[in-house]
Amino acid sequence: MEYPHWNIQLLEEDVLNNSIISSHADFVVSAFGLKTFSTAQLEKLAFEINRILKPNGQFAFIEISEPKWLLLRLLFMFYLNWIIPIIGKLFMGNSMDYKMLGVYCSKFKNCEKFSTQLKANGLEVRYKKYFFGCATGVMGYKK
Numbered sequence: 001m002e003y004p005h006w007n008i009q010l011l012e013e014d015v016l017n018n019s020i021i022s023s024h025a026d027f028v029v030s031a032f033g034l035k036t037f038s039t040a041q042l043e044k045l046a047f048e049i050n051r052i053l054k055p056n057g058q059f060a061f062i063e064i065s066e067p068k069w070l071l072l073r074l075l076f077m078f079y080l081n082w083i084i085p086i087i088g089k090l091f092m093g094n095s096m097d098y099k100m101l102g103v104y105c106s107k108f109k110n111c112e113k114f115s116t117q118l119k120a121n122g123l124e125v126r127y128k129k130y131f132f133g134c135a136t137g138v139m140g141y142k143k
């Protein structure tokens, strides 16, 4: 893929062991890539974000989350644990991959812990709920 009007270099790497040099990135963004990470991996990711961003460089992450309101949590987890795997089976021929979504979401909970880890690394962080907590996000910048 080419981006003739932008200076973009594509790397296919493990973000936790990347080759990006320090203070080099303008932005770090990811959608739905946090939920499978352990606490230690999130800690390493927070460190890496602070390391690779330029001063004033920005980051934004979003992830599916467990809503705090009980009724919504029950409905949303039912949707993740049962409806999504059925849709996956019907349209993709595989329900097992999609069954893991509820498992990962229950373990991950939300972006609150990651927000604390980012702050501990010196980043300016804002935490945000979407769809009444069915997704949460963190965004901010390197001071």
Ligand SMILES: C[S@@+](CC[C@H](N)C(=O)[O-])C[C@H]1O[C@@H](n2cnc3c(N)ncnc32)[C@H](O)[C@@H]1O
Pocket: 013, 014, 015, 016, 030, 031, 032, 033
């Ligand atoms: C659920 S997918 C989301 C993909 C896409 N962002 C979207 O919204 O459709 C999670 C993505 O995180 C990536 N990912 C997970 N762990 C990673 C790691 N250690 N380094 C780089 N990418 C990782 C996976 O390769 C996968 O593409």
